[in-house]
Amino acid sequence: MTQTAMQQNYHLKDEIKAYWSARAETFDSQPGHEIFSEAERAAWHALILKHLGVGEGRKVLDLASGTGVVSHLLDDLGFSVTGMDWAEPMLERARAKAKTRGRSIRFLIGDAESTMEPDATYDAITNRHLVWTLVDPLGAFREWHRVLKPGGRVLIVDGDFVNPSPLAKITSLIAKLAARLGLAKPTAHHGPTSADLAATHKAILSQVYFSQGARAEAVVDLLKQAGFSNITVDTDLSAINRAQRVNFGLLKGLERATQHRYAISAVK
Known part of the structure; x- marks a missing residue:
């Protein structure tokens, strides 16, 4: 990698870090981030159990752990959890949440692309909505x-x-029109919460590797190149979508349900 490329990547990763630090304050208030019902919690538990099994004290590294939402789900299932994020404001909230709930989850500041963790340390690695930002x-x-x-x-x-x-596209247009006409309340926003953050989000997206969209098949190809095998692509996230739809509203829920979303598991 050239010095120029290294500087460009450093600048971009710095911008990503600042963006998620700014998002920390409202992160847990947004559907699709925090868990808002026991039905949603159960759906996430089922997905994790399907691909990782029960924890039984096994060590898991939850990357881009944010405020610790997935880390807590893993802890529920008996994993020994280390959450890692490089946005300190996210980690502050994650640690406070764990203390309030009496959970012994370890949270570290670190880069998901260079964890600085020892070789062959973890039984599992998890992440949610991280890969598209890499x-x-x-x-x-x-x-x-x-x-x-x-x-x-x-x-x-x-x-x-x-x-x-x-x-x-159709449901998004209908939702915006209904809100504009006062026929429906605007749905809780999943993305940036201000014009400045929206602009930053757009600028970051244009520069990351998956700027044209993180398709499952492209992720699988890179996993194979990295040495992983026994790769499974699971596109049945319907239980999670149904549970979240209550908080998103019908149209936004339908929009999310038709997105190309997936869980990919792979073995070392």
């Missing part, structure tokens, strides 16, 4: 392969948030 996903996947124990598994939950389906 500057160097192949390098990140190789790093995850390194810190996993032999037979360890990675679970990626992500999607293509760039290319909406035809139905998603």
Whole structure:
């Protein structure tokens, strides 16, 4: 990698860090981030159990852990959890949440593309809505392969948030029109919460590796290059979508349900 490329990547990753630090204050108030019902919690538990099994004290590294939402789900299931994020405001909220709930989850500041964790340390690695933001996903996947124990598994939950389906486009337009006419309340916003953050989000998206959308098949190809095998793509997130729809509203819920979302598991 050239010095110029390194400087550009550093600048971009710095911008990503600042963006998520700014998002920390309202992160847990937004549907799709925090868990808002027991039905949603159960749906997430079922997804994790399906791909990772019960924890039984196994060590899991939850990357881009944010305020600790997925870390708590893993803790519920008996995993020994380390959450890692490089936005300190997110970690402050994650640690406070764990203290309030009496959870012994360890939270560390760190870069998901270069964790600085020892070789063969973890039984599993998880992340939610991280891969689409990666500057160097192949390098990140190789790093995850390194810190996993032999037979360890990675679970990626992500999607293509760039290319909406035809139905998603239609439902989005209807939702905006209904809100403008006063026929429906604007749905809780999942993305940036101000014009400045929206502009930053757009600028970041244009520069990351998956700027054209993180399609499952592209993620799988990079996982194979990184040395992973036994790769499974699970596109049945319907239980989670149904549980979240209550908080998003019908049209926004339908829009999200038609997005290319997936859980990918792979083995070292």
